[in-house]
Amino acid sequence: MTKAALFRFLFIVFISFSFSNGFAQIEVCKTCPIKTIKEGIKQAKPHQKIIVKEGVYKEYMLIIDKPLTLITKEKATIDGENKGDIIQIFADSVTIDGFHIIHVGSSHTTDYSAIRVDRSSHFLIQNLELRKIFFGIMLAKSKYGTIRNIKVFGDAVQQHNSGNAIHLWHSNHVLIDNNTLIKSRDGIYLEFSDDCVISNNISRENIRYGLHFMFSNRDEYRNNTFENNGAGVAVMFSKKIKMIDNHFQYNWGSASYGLLLKEINDAEIIGNTFEQNTIGINVEGTNRINYKNNTFKRNGWAIKVNGACYENVFTHNNFLYNSFDVSYNSRINNNTFNENFWSGYTGYDLDKNGFGDIPYRPVKLFSYVVNRTPNTIILMRSLFVDIIDFSESVSPAFTPDNLMDERPLMKQVK
Amino acid sequence: MIKIENLHKKYGKNKILTGVDLEIPEKGIFAILGPNGSGKTTMIKSILGMVVPEKGKIFIDGKATHPNGLYRKDLDYLPQIANFPGNLGVKELIKMIKDLRGTKANEEELIQLFGLTPYLDKKLSNLSGGTKQKVNLVLAFMFDSPIIILDEPTSGLDPVAMLNLKRLIAKEKAKGKTILVTSHIMSFVEEISDEIVFLLEGKIYFKGTIQELREKTGEVDLEHAIANILTENNA
Amino acid sequence: MLKILKYSFYDLIRSRWSYVYLAFYLLLGFVLLFLNNDLSKAVITLMNVIIILVPLIGTIFGVMYYYNSKEFTELLLAQPIKRSSIFIGQYLGVALSLVMSLVLGLGIPFVLYGLFESSAIWDFSLLLVTGAMLTLIFTALAFNIALYNENKIKGFSYAILLWLFLAVIYDGLFLLSLIIFETYPLDKFTLIATVFNPIDLSRILILLKLDISALLGYTGAIFNQFFGTSLGLMSALGMLTLWVILPVWNIKRKAQKKDF
Incomplete structure (x- = not known):
C-alpha cells in the first residue's frame, strides 16, 4: 500500500511537471485539421497532450509508442468495429482518460482487448467506459501503473469465448481502484503479478470469477464488493495475499463460493463479509492463513475445507446463521478455531468472562453426510438430523474430534 | 307417521336388526320394549339418522328420510345418556340448541316445571345426574315437533320430576303427537303407553296394546308377560 | 356449518387448554426475543420449533377435542343439521382456534419487538402460514384417526404414532434410503418422498427461505429447477393445500357412513 501511495504521488508530480512544460496541445475532431486519433498520435511529440472532441471515431490498432496523454472531456467514443486491439501502448508514462471504447471483436487465437499495455510503466488509465469487448484492459510485463474509474459492461455468456475485464500478466506494482466490472469472464485476473493493490472495486455477474489470482504474490485487495459472480474470488498458487474488508455476496450455484483458496500460503483474511454464498470460503491445500474479524452470514457452508490444510487460525470471526458453519472431508484437523462467535452455540457463560463454558463443535455430522450424498440436503433442519448431529457432538465418530472452539464468544464481534 | 321397512343393521359381525x-x-304413545341389546336404541337412532342402516327404508310422514338429516326438524329426541359439553352453562346450552334449530321454543315453562331456575348459570359438568336429565328433558320437550322420541326418560329422576314427566307426556299426547318411548321401568310403561312394540333378536316380535300382550301370554302383570316371552324364546 | 364452527370455536377459546397453548407461545416468543433480541435469529429458532411442535399439538388437540365433544356431537346429530356440517364445523372450530392461538401467541411478542420495522417480517409471515397449514393438516388427520377409532386410548396412541412417524421416523428412513441407494439418480425420489410428508414439505418451505444458498450448492438439474425458481415455493404450498383438502374430504366421507 505504501509503495502504491508513493508511486501515485510521484506520478502526480510527474504529470504536473509535464503540463508546466507547456507543450502545445493537439486537438482531434471531425472539423479540426486532425480528424483521426491515429493522425493525432502520429503528429504528437513525446509528453504532448491530445484532446479528442466529441464524436464516434471508428479506429483500431491505435499504437502509442511514446509518452502521451490521450484525453477526452466530451466522452468521445472509439469504435473498433470488431477488428481487434483498439489501443496498444508500448511506451512509459501514457495516460488514457475519459473515452468510451466499444466493439473489440473476439478471436480464438489472439486476446484482443480495448487497451493493451505492453512492457510499459507509469501508465494511467482512467474514467473509461468499455462495452462489447473481448478483453478490456490487458497488461503484459508492465509495472507501476494505475487503472481507475473504469466501467466495463461485458456480455459474456460462456467461458471459452469471453475475456477478462482487467487482465494482468507479469505485471507488478499496479493499482486497480474504484472500477465497476460487470459480466466478463473474470472481473480482474492476475497471473504472475506481484505487489498489486486492488481496492474499492465492484465486480459482479462475471461468469467465472470476480477476481482471480494465479501464481501472484504479495498482492492486496481491500474494500471490494464481489457479488453474484460464478464465484467471488479465486486465489490460487499464490503467497502472502492480503484480503481485507471485502464483501462477498450472493455467489450462488453448485460450484460457487465467495472465496476459493487453492494452494495458498501465508495469507491474511481480515474483516471481510461473506453473505449468502453457497460456500463462503472453499479451502484446498492452504497453510498458515489467518482468518480474523470476518463475518459469515447465512451462507450454505461458511467454510468448506477440502484436502490438506495446516496451521490455519480462525479467530474473532462471526458465524451467523449459516446452514453449515464448517465442513471437513476428513477426520484430521490441524487448524485452530478460537474465540469466534457462533450463532449456533447453545452453551452458557456462568463465570461471565464473555466466553462460553463448554466448547463449540462447528462441524456437524450432517455436513459429512451431505458431502457424501448430496441429495440428503433436503433433510436439513429436520428433527432426525438434529438428533444425529446431537449424538455425534456428544461422541464424535465421523468428524474431527479435536476440532472445536474452546472459547466461543458469547457476543458478536463488532 | 313413522314407517320402517325391512331395516337391517349390524356392528361388525354382531347383527342387531335383522329386518324390522x-x-x-x-x-x-308407543313403548318400545325388548331385552338388553335387542336393538331398541339402534332402531331409534336409525329413525333419527344417527345410525346408518345396511338395508331398509324409513319414512316419516310418508317421505323417505334423507341423509342430510333436515327431516329431524319434525323430531324431538331425548338421548339415553344425558351428556353435554361440560364447559357450557345450562342457559347457554338451551340458547345454542334453539339457535341451531332456528325455531321457537317454550323452554321457560319447562324450566319452571323441573325447577331448574337456580342452575341456569351453572356449568353442565357441575350438575348432578338427575339435574342433567332434567335439562335433557327440557331440550327434548321445548320444541313443538309432531314426533317425540324418548330413550329411557326416567333415568335418575326423583319422584316429583317423574310425576312432572308423566304429566308432560300426557300433555303432549293430548296435543296429538306421536311419542316413542323406551324404558325398563314396566310400571311407567304400563301407565303411559297406548301400544307396545316388542323387539326380539332384531325383529318385531309383538306389536299391540298391553291388553293384547296380556292375552297372548296369559300373564296379568306386564313384567311377567315379558319375562314369559323371553323364557319361552330361550326354551 | 358456520353455527357449529362458531360454537366449537367459542367452546374451545373458553377452555383451559387454549389458554395453555396461547400462553406457551407467548412465553416462547418473549423468551426467544429476550434471550437474543434479534428478530431474525428468533424466527429461525421458531421455525425449528414450529415444524415439530405444531403438528404434535394439532394432533393431540384434534383427537382430544373429538373424544371430549362426543356428547356435543351426539346432541347435534339429533338436530336437523347435516353431518358434514357438524364435523367440518367442529374441525374448523378446533383448527382455527389453534391457528388463532399460534398467530396471537407469536404475533404479540414479535410485534412488540418491532416486527413491522424489521426485514424478518416475510420470514415471520411464512412461519405463520406454515404453522397454520400444519395445524389444519394435523387436526384433520387427528379427526380422521378419531373417526376410525371409538377407543380413546387407541386413538391417542395412533395419533402420537402418526406424529412420531412423520416428524422423526420418516426422515430417518428417508435418509437411510438416500445413503443406501446413493449410487442411483435420486432427484425424483427425493422430491417425491418429500411430498408425502407434510412436515417435510413445510420444512422445505422454510429451507427455501433460510438455506437457499446451501440448496443451490447441489448439482441436480431437477433440484435446481425446483429450488432455484418460484416453482419450489408454489408446488410446496400447493401440496400442503392438498394435504389439507384430502383429510378434510375424508372426514366428510367417513362421517356420512359412521354410526353414533
Whole structure:
C-alpha cells in the first residue's frame, strides 16, 4: 500500500511537471485539421497532450509508442468495429482518460482487448467506459501503473469465448481502484503479478470469477464488493495475499463460493463479509492463513475445507446463521478455531468472562453426510438430523474430534 | 307417521336388526320394549339418522328420510345418556340448541316445571345426574315437533320430576303427537303407553296394546308377560 | 356449518387448554426475543420449533377435542343439521382456534419487538402460514384417526404414532434410503418422498427461505429447477393445500357412513 501511495504521488508530480512544460496541445475532431486519433498520435511529440472532441471515431490498432496523454472531456467514443486491439501502448508514462471504447471483436487465437499495455510503466488509465469487448484492459510485463474509474459492461455468456475485464500478466506494482466490472469472464485476473493493490472495486455477474489470482504474490485487495459472480474470488498458487474488508455476496450455484483458496500460503483474511454464498470460503491445500474479524452470514457452508490444510487460525470471526458453519472431508484437523462467535452455540457463560463454558463443535455430522450424498440436503433442519448431529457432538465418530472452539464468544464481534 | 321397512343393521359381525318392519300410523304413545341389546336404541337412532342402516327404508310422514338429516326438524329426541359439553352453562346450552334449530321454543315453562331456575348459570359438568336429565328433558320437550322420541326418560329422576314427566307426556299426547318411548321401568310403561312394540333378536316380535300382550301370554302383570316371552324364546 | 364452527370455536377459546397453548407461545416468543433480541435469529429458532411442535399439538388437540365433544356431537346429530356440517364445523372450530392461538401467541411478542420495522417480517409471515397449514393438516388427520377409532386410548396412541412417524421416523428412513441407494439418480425420489410428508414439505418451505444458498450448492438439474425458481415455493404450498383438502374430504366421507 505504501509503495502504491508513493508511486501515485510521484506520478502526480510527474504529470504536473509535464503540463508546466507547456507543450502545445493537439486537438482531434471531425472539423479540426486532425480528424483521426491515429493522425493525432502520429503528429504528437513525446509528453504532448491530445484532446479528442466529441464524436464516434471508428479506429483500431491505435499504437502509442511514446509518452502521451490521450484525453477526452466530451466522452468521445472509439469504435473498433470488431477488428481487434483498439489501443496498444508500448511506451512509459501514457495516460488514457475519459473515452468510451466499444466493439473489440473476439478471436480464438489472439486476446484482443480495448487497451493493451505492453512492457510499459507509469501508465494511467482512467474514467473509461468499455462495452462489447473481448478483453478490456490487458497488461503484459508492465509495472507501476494505475487503472481507475473504469466501467466495463461485458456480455459474456460462456467461458471459452469471453475475456477478462482487467487482465494482468507479469505485471507488478499496479493499482486497480474504484472500477465497476460487470459480466466478463473474470472481473480482474492476475497471473504472475506481484505487489498489486486492488481496492474499492465492484465486480459482479462475471461468469467465472470476480477476481482471480494465479501464481501472484504479495498482492492486496481491500474494500471490494464481489457479488453474484460464478464465484467471488479465486486465489490460487499464490503467497502472502492480503484480503481485507471485502464483501462477498450472493455467489450462488453448485460450484460457487465467495472465496476459493487453492494452494495458498501465508495469507491474511481480515474483516471481510461473506453473505449468502453457497460456500463462503472453499479451502484446498492452504497453510498458515489467518482468518480474523470476518463475518459469515447465512451462507450454505461458511467454510468448506477440502484436502490438506495446516496451521490455519480462525479467530474473532462471526458465524451467523449459516446452514453449515464448517465442513471437513476428513477426520484430521490441524487448524485452530478460537474465540469466534457462533450463532449456533447453545452453551452458557456462568463465570461471565464473555466466553462460553463448554466448547463449540462447528462441524456437524450432517455436513459429512451431505458431502457424501448430496441429495440428503433436503433433510436439513429436520428433527432426525438434529438428533444425529446431537449424538455425534456428544461422541464424535465421523468428524474431527479435536476440532472445536474452546472459547466461543458469547457476543458478536463488532 | 313413522314407517320402517325391512331395516337391517349390524356392528361388525354382531347383527342387531335383522329386518324390522314397523308402521306407526296413529297418534299416541308407543313403548318400545325388548331385552338388553335387542336393538331398541339402534332402531331409534336409525329413525333419527344417527345410525346408518345396511338395508331398509324409513319414512316419516310418508317421505323417505334423507341423509342430510333436515327431516329431524319434525323430531324431538331425548338421548339415553344425558351428556353435554361440560364447559357450557345450562342457559347457554338451551340458547345454542334453539339457535341451531332456528325455531321457537317454550323452554321457560319447562324450566319452571323441573325447577331448574337456580342452575341456569351453572356449568353442565357441575350438575348432578338427575339435574342433567332434567335439562335433557327440557331440550327434548321445548320444541313443538309432531314426533317425540324418548330413550329411557326416567333415568335418575326423583319422584316429583317423574310425576312432572308423566304429566308432560300426557300433555303432549293430548296435543296429538306421536311419542316413542323406551324404558325398563314396566310400571311407567304400563301407565303411559297406548301400544307396545316388542323387539326380539332384531325383529318385531309383538306389536299391540298391553291388553293384547296380556292375552297372548296369559300373564296379568306386564313384567311377567315379558319375562314369559323371553323364557319361552330361550326354551 | 358456520353455527357449529362458531360454537366449537367459542367452546374451545373458553377452555383451559387454549389458554395453555396461547400462553406457551407467548412465553416462547418473549423468551426467544429476550434471550437474543434479534428478530431474525428468533424466527429461525421458531421455525425449528414450529415444524415439530405444531403438528404434535394439532394432533393431540384434534383427537382430544373429538373424544371430549362426543356428547356435543351426539346432541347435534339429533338436530336437523347435516353431518358434514357438524364435523367440518367442529374441525374448523378446533383448527382455527389453534391457528388463532399460534398467530396471537407469536404475533404479540414479535410485534412488540418491532416486527413491522424489521426485514424478518416475510420470514415471520411464512412461519405463520406454515404453522397454520400444519395445524389444519394435523387436526384433520387427528379427526380422521378419531373417526376410525371409538377407543380413546387407541386413538391417542395412533395419533402420537402418526406424529412420531412423520416428524422423526420418516426422515430417518428417508435418509437411510438416500445413503443406501446413493449410487442411483435420486432427484425424483427425493422430491417425491418429500411430498408425502407434510412436515417435510413445510420444512422445505422454510429451507427455501433460510438455506437457499446451501440448496443451490447441489448439482441436480431437477433440484435446481425446483429450488432455484418460484416453482419450489408454489408446488410446496400447493401440496400442503392438498394435504389439507384430502383429510378434510375424508372426514366428510367417513362421517356420512359412521354410526353414533
